[in-house]
Amino acid sequence: MNEEIIIAGFGGQGVLSMGKILAYSGIMQNLEVSWMPSYGPEMRGGTANVTVILSDDRISSPILNTFDSGIILNQQSLDKFECKIKPGGLLLYDTNGITRHPSRTDLQIFQIEAASEAARIDNQKVFNMIVLGAYLKLKDFLELKYVVQGLEKSLPKRYHHLIDSNAEALKTGMELVKPYKN
Amino acid sequence: MGELKLMKGNEAIAEAAIRAGADAYFGYPITPQSEVMEYLAAQQPHKRTGMVLLQAESEIAAINMVYGAASTGKKTMTSSSSPGISLKMEGISYLAGAELPALIVNVVRGGPGLGTIQPSQSDYFQATKGGGHGDYRLLVLAPASVQEMSDFVKLGFELAFKYRNPVMILSDGIIGQMMEKVELFDPIPRKTEINEPWALTGKSSDRKKRVVTSLDLDPYGNEKHNHELQRKYKEMEENEVRFEEIDCSDAEYLMVAYGSSARICQKAIKLARLKGIKVGLLRPITLFPFPTKQLYSYTNRIKGILSVELNTGQMIEDIRLAVNGKLPVEHFGRCGGVVHSPEEVLAAFEKIIMK
Known part of the structure; x- marks a missing residue:
């Protein structure tokens, strides 16, 4: 197993922490992992992205040009990364604020309305976990129990009372994800 | 098996410093290595092991604090990124000249000048061919993973004391900023007794005077000193190639x-x-x-x-x-x-x- 993922969106959406939880989940499952953020001036302008690799084998390059999966949370990131997903790969995106939808026909494309669901339940903080839940539904190599363990490892102890609501959000994401045909 | 953690390379450097029994870290923040001091500050190393953490007023002050602490036989280190390392170069040359052990971490960013904050390897010449003035060498370790960021702190201190020479970890913004799985080594207690025959520990009446300096106004004495340094570098070339x-x-x-x-x-x-x-x-x-x-x-x-x-x-x-x-x-x-x-x-x- 070797899964190369790009997660991209606005700074503050929980892009980096979603990647971190994903990486920690991989460790819980004895996988090799790497987490490489974009850092520097581009963050201040608004977008953030992180490359996460999960693998059975030693990971080579943490810097990649193409990806097996893209988790995309805003228009700029969709414009930038749609072309970087390998043919046959997965594109999962939140429709919130998207005016130009994906145009490629050689990808498996799914939508998750995580932003509107987070607004509906009045808990913006679990937005990224709804997205992550959708991803876990589409890719079955990570078990939910390990992701919850990853959450425990990733969150400081003072936030551990929030683990239940985050685990709940993962399940919500699994239910809400739906295919998109262009 | 040691403790498994997901860490940034910079954080691994910091955690490894505490575990390696470092006595002091002197630094000044600069992207992309600021997490080193940030992590140390959060850990309060003085409470964990008694290790001193000090944010100096500048890079130059920090490297001179390293010189001072190292001359007393303590395990000391500093870290910075390219422009900051250039500022430290005078002090690094002095450390090499005075034969003091110290660990210096460079998390390289693009240059020259202030350059950029993104990753680069453009400080290779500076690290391996001197950098500061004089005929000296640093022993330079180049980690390619977060695991090696941790391991090379321990190794770096060992080599620095073995050869009485500054050791540099030459990393960059990628290895510093990325997170990977790292197996942390078991903590080594800080040394409480200094047995180095050259260290300045306060002269007692029954002990010969010790001098730590890079200055020798007698050129013949200085030539001899240079040959002695070169003999050390030869020994490194024979024993330490990795x-x-x-x-x-x-x-x-x-x-x-x-x-x-x-x-x-x-x-x-x-x-x-x-x-x-x-x-x-x-x-x-x-x-x-x-x-x-x-x-x-x-x-x-x-x-x-x-x-x-x-x-x-x-x-x-x-x-x-x-x-x-x-x-x-x-x-x-x-x-x-x-x-x-x-x-x-x-x-x-x-x-x-x-x-």
Whole structure:
């Protein structure tokens, strides 16, 4: 197993922490992992992205040009990364604020309305976990129990009372994800 | 098995410093290595082991604090990124001249000048060929993973004391900022007794005076001192060369790369092998001493070498010296903070080396 993922969106959406939880989940499952953020001036302008690799084998390059999966949370990131997903790969995106939808026909494309669901339940903080839940539904190599363990490892102890609501959000994401045909 | 954690390279440096029994860290923040001091501050190392953490008023102050603490036989370190390391160079030359052990971490960013905050390997010359003034060398370790960021702190201190010489960890923004799984080594207690015969511990009436200095106004004395330093560097060249070879046994070509660039090349050689191109990767782990003999041993069994660095061609000079004209050696690398992709490296390899 070797899964190369790009997660991209606005700074503050929980892009980096979603990647971190994903990486920690991989460790819980004895996988090799790497987490490489974009850092520097581009963050201040608004977008953030992180490359996460999960693998059975030693990971080579943490810097990649193409990806097996893209988790995309805003228009700029969709414009930038749609072309970087390998043919046959997965594109999962939140429709919130998207005016130009994906145009490629050689990808498996799914939508998750995580932003509107987070607004509906009045808990913006679990937005990224709804997205992550959708991803876990589409890719079955990570078990939910390990992701919850990853959450425990990733969150400081003072936030551990929030683990239940985050685990709940993962399940919500699994239910809400739906295919998109262009 | 030690404790498993997901950490940034910079955080691993900091945690490893506490675990390695460091007595003091003196630093000044700069991107992309600020997490080193940030992590140390959050850990309150003074409470954990008694280790001193001090944010100095400048890089220059920090390296001189390192000099002071090191001269008392303490395990001391500092870290910075390229422009900050340039500021420290006077102090680093003094450390080498006075034969003081210290660990210096450079998380390189693009230069010259203030450059950019993105990753680069453009400080290779500075790290391996002196950097400061005078005929001196640093022992230079080039980590290619977060695991090695941790391991090389421990190793770096050991080597610094073994040779009474400053050791540099030459990392970059990629290895510093990325998170990977790291197995932390068990903590080593801080040394409470200083037994180094040169350390300034306060002269008692029954002990000979000790002097730590890099100054000798007698040129003949200074020449002797220089020869003694050179003997040490020779000893390093004989005993401390470290490198890793990946897919080299049947290779017809080699890529040579260190640190983050070696990771990118690891993927590039995988892609090459899928196309049936037999290329291996030699990764120098110590940049000084350089794996010269090992590279020379390839001269009669391969067709060419591509040196891949995040700069415009620095390590290539050492590779060319190593193979002594017996093989074509060419360079590829993005620079100034731009990072090459594995696909880009492979395309360059096919164009430049295979022609």
